[in-house]
Amino acid sequence: MKRLQNPLVFSAHLGVGSALLIDAGERIESADAKDRVWVQGSWSLMVQLAAWRVRKGRRILAGSQQIREEASEALNVLIGRSVTGVAIEGVDCTIDFSGGLRVEIFTDSTDQDYKPWTLWRPGKKPHSPRPRR
Numbered sequence: 001m002k003r004l005q006n007p008l009v010f011s012a013h014l015g016v017g018s019a020l021l022i023d024a025g026e027r028i029e030s031a032d033a034k035d036r037v038w039v040q041g042s043w044s045l046m047v048q049l050a051a052w053r054v055r056k057g058r059r060i061l062a063g064s065q066q067i068r069e070e071a072s073e074a075l076n077v078l079i080g081r082s083v084t085g086v087a088i089e090g091v092d093c094t095i096d097f098s099g100g101l102r103v104e105i106f107t108d109s110t111d112q113d114y115k116p117w118t119l120w121r122p123g124k125k126p127h128s129p130r131p132r133r
Helices: 068-078
Strands: 011-012 020-031 037-047 051-055 058-061 083-089 092-097 101-106 119-122
Touching: 011 037, 011 068, 051 068, 058 068, 068 101
Parallel strands: none
Antiparallel strands: 011 020, 020 037, 037 119, 051 058, 051 101, 083 092, 092 101
């Protein structure tokens, strides 16, 4: 695990389907061509085509295949927590948070045109892994 500057999570919610969105750190406001405004964190994670789960120790608190309302409510446990570590191994990713919480992302596809998740971090290019055969 790489040590981080411990940005705080200010948003954790579901997107379309089982997509997971987590924003932490500095709030960055953006607008599109139609002047629609949204806020993203300087640390931002979007999981769109991979399975994910939120754990505390051995206990699973939320997961991508869970009933939507239950998963959405369970994600609130991440709000106000600091990001303490990120481990990227191939197309899988683990993010640790204060309080012993962990988000685990894992893919099951070998499609090389497929980006299961993207992680934005300050001063770095977005990281979007692709499966290798």
